[in-house]
Amino acid sequence: MIDMTRYSPFSRLSRDDKPIAIAATFILVILSAGTCYTMLRFGSAPLLTPAYLIQQLQIGSFLGIIAAGMMLVILISQIDLSVPWTLAAGAMTATAVGGQWALPAALGVGLFVGLLNGFGVAYLRIPSMIFTLGVNAVMRGLMVAQTGGFAPQTAATDLMRYIAAERTFGIPHAIFVWLAISIGMVVLLRKTTFGRSIYAIGNKEAAAYLSGVATRRVTILAFVMCSVAASLSGVLLAGYATKAYQGMGDAYVLPAIAAVVIGGTNILGGRGRYLGTVIGVILIVLLNSVLSIMEMPEAGRQIIYGLVIISMLLVYGRGEKVAS
Secondary structure (H helix, E strand, O other), X not given: OOOOOOOOOOOOOOOOHHHHHHHHHHHHHHHHHHHHHHHHHHOOOHHHOHHHHHHHHHHHHXXXXXXXXXXXXXXXXXXXXXXXXXXXXXXXXXXXXXXXXXXXXXXXXXXXXXXXXXXXXXXXXXXXXXXXXXXXXXXXXHXXXXXXXXXXXXXXOHHHHHHHHOEEOXXXXXXXXXXXXXXXXXXXHHHOHHHHHHHHHHHOHHHHHXXXXXXXXXXXXXXXXXXXXXXXXXXHHHHHXXXXXOOOOOOOHHHHHHHHHHOOOOOOOOOOOHHHHHHHHHHHHHHHHHHHHOOOOHHHHHHHHHHHHHHHHHHHOOOOOOOO
């Protein structure tokens, strides 16, 4: 694919920095376009107010937590399509259990799904796209059977609402959770043997195995962390909405994958920076928000949403996998 940034202002940036810079530029374009629209139509610029930006970060924290886990799986050249109903199952389990066991029960669901996905991919050698899609269908069936096909008749616990919706110094606690996970991701990927193993497997699994990397164990851990992140996000979403509901995770899997790829992580694995994933999440959340403010019909929003993603991928291209 042609690298269209060869003669652009981004030409001097490194392979990893280029997509991050381009995504950040798109964010400025989106904010500028939304501000011009609101100024012309409403005579004000709410998109530039701290309250609006904090609200978007709160909404983005749910997607950001999912994207953090998804990035680990993509870095090892895999994909996890069981995220939607892992998220929903975590939320529905937490509200059903309630009390002090709500959060551990939800994370336990994520742990179980992650172990199942990891075992199927690492030991049974089933393609992750097929296996995780099947697990997603199984989880959906289990949740429908549990609720009889109706919405759960339970509400979020006080702790879930506190973590997801309450604020300290005007900042929602969900943002602090995302921040803590982000710091953990940076340390994990840059400072630990596990992080180096993730990149090594993504570049060439066979070579990583021959060099002494426990490829099966790392693969399972990556899927476990992805599923636990999805179930944790489900708990936060249930706390934010004050209840769990079926299909609550359906709108998150493709944006999570898009955020990771837009941020510069190679969809074939082996290369990517977590900062890019954060920028990708913010871009997607702001894009959806601005399109909603413009009262764009759903069909038009999906078309523009897809075109922006495709355009960004064309702008900075996708190179061959290289060693980290």
